[in-house]
Amino acid sequence: MHFEYQIEGGNFTRAGFASSEIKKMMKQLNVDMGVIKRTVVSTYEAEVNVVAHAFSGTIYVDLDEEKIVIQLQDQGPGIPDIDQAMKEGFSTASSAVREMGFGAGMGLPNIKRNADDFQITSEVNKGTNVKITMFFNK
């Protein structure tokens, strides 16, 4: 199965819509609740990152019997130093983002902790790609 969702940079009211749809779909497929939680927590932090830090993005979801692969591809400023961005506490978030309850530099480390496989690549002034893979039976 393949699904796509659009993300609008700066639109905090809608942030989480795609993660919510993914959660509903996984519940319908009777995926283990623990796996669902780790998947949607990761996807939601990644979705919020696109809203908070980029201009626009697309989420590509691919699902088969054994795994779900979620790719978030955005157009935005990119990340100049990924090792630094991955550090707990590092954040360039605006005060508006912090008022939303994010921007403490905890998103990327939390995604890494929850995902079975996590890949991030980025090009400055172009955008960022995040890939989250979750396996159903482990």
Added chain:
Amino acid sequence: MTIKQISELLEATIVCGEDRKEHKIEMAFASDLMSDVLTLSDNNVMLITGLSNMQALRTAEMAEIPAIIFARNKKISEEMKELAIENDIIVLECRFSVFKVSGMLFNNGISPVF
């Protein structure tokens, strides 16, 4: 404690989930930082927050949080209410501060997450 007992203790209004007053809560977590809430691995944790926005409800949805208390007299919007109903999240509004809500619940046997 049940949601009913919590609402009586805190003189709080049940805004959503009136039908689930008997739902039992044993643990709570207080934060305005949603990234913090998203690191919790426990389920059935009640969230106490002063942050009244859509992201508080989205966070509850993703983190399997069954109930939220909006402290400091924060009111929720119609849009937030719709999202809470859609996701079966119990919402309470309370005029007390986050500190007071947390202290009262702690004194009545609600456990911290850590």
